[in-house]
Amino acid sequence: MKAEKVSELTTNRLSVYLRCLNLLAEAGVKTISSQALADQFNLNSAQIRKDLAYFGEFGVRGVGYDVDELRRHLTKILGLDRPHRVGIIGAGNLGTALANYTGFAASNFTVVALFDNDPQKIGQRIGQNQIPVYDVRDLAKVVREKGIDVAVIAVPARVAQRVLNQVMAAGIKAVLNFAPVRLHARLGVKVKTVDLTISLESLSYFLARPQVTCITNPRSILPYEEIAQREERELAKE
């Protein structure tokens, strides 16, 4: 496990592979080759092998990969074997929706606090998990007390950089940002931005083109009929 200069594109794909392996494990598959994995999930087998090879030699020549073993390896590599505690800054629509979002748990993330500057909201508890809302001025203190190591920024774009500065001052090293701005982070702090504006405008651009058969991913086209049929069969099963 040398982990020197692994591209983020590679690590993002590791998440995808892990997800696929989880589906396979659920389906009772014990062993899979990179080729079979690629076929089944529209990936590229050489890329799978290369991505995995950055972190070790997990396969058996002539056989493939042990599904459970590879799952364990990827879980470890992605750090999903250790729990993370999340604080969400901004208890508006998005912030509260994220506080209720159940998808965090599968990756071993727990939302433990919300922060806001609205006196109406501070002191309340939100959602079925009754997550408390704190004053954003107490950020550093609550971060320390609750052992928060990941921040989610769900505030308006105008104030996002200011909030990030506070978050960094509180010693947090990993941030998920939903505000549509380019934030400037200090070295050693990772900010991942989910920019809905760009996503939407990208769709708008596509719709504005007079059908130039704008192809994002060539692989996602050819086998459609086949996929549709597989889909039909699955539906029929239930």
Place this chain on the structure above:
Amino acid sequence: MKAEKVSELTTNRLSVYLRCLNLLAEAGVKTISSQALADQFNLNSAQIRKDLAYFGEFGVRGVGYDVDELRRHLTKILGLDRPHRVGIIGAGNLGTALANYTGFAASNFTVVALFDNDPQKIGQRIGQNQIPVYDVRDLAKVVREKGIDVAVIAVPARVAQRVLNQVMAAGIKAVLNFAPVRLHARLGVKVKTVDLTISLESLSYFLARPQVTCITNPRSILPYEEIAQREERELAKE
């Protein structure tokens, strides 16, 4: 405007440029060079020029770009001059949060309908805009009646492909997907996935590294002190 084989990375950046220009216009700036734009927003001037050049010659040599004119051009290129009507499938936490999300409006998107299969929810109206919730079985009909041209998928991963198939059958060509799955779309249908799981796991990976100074974007590091100072000045102003 030849728009042949423009990469999605390029069109995504057009959104960023437009956002920057809007800030400049607000600040009363009339004209800007690619160099000044790059300096101010941590971009690359050659890339700005190249990206724009795919769509025309908007600049004046020796001067730069007219801010308002370039804004109009980008708005047109991105199709933001025409309104889009959005239907959200899945009236759970995420779906309702998105229905209330005000950020859509700036890009000329309006949410006009929610869809669900829960009888409890069907027939209700949600949020301050009182957006109605329809039976997902009436998708095609409502899409036709309301002129919906963009779908948002906010349902569990398990059923996302099935929902996409229905969405495609209803004739929708642009889809924003929040379910953490790789969806298979027919040719001519654009699916943009916002995968929170991958984003989170990417943060987890970063935290798991024993500080190898994992650098995503080298530009975002060097000028931090300078940026922090600028930030201080702005805060002082208010």
Place this chain on the structure above:
DNA sequence: CGCTGTGAATGAATTCACAGCG
């Protein structure tokens, strides 16, 4: 002169193709 627009050069990511192991 100062800028844009753009070929040419570099760099990064993906895919090919095969040696070599189980």
Place this chain on the structure above:
DNA sequence: CGCTGTGAATTCATTCACAGCG
């Protein structure tokens, strides 16, 4: 034999550097 792991080839994206225009 069938697979992995990996150099080599290719494709794609970014950056450089400058001719040429206003």
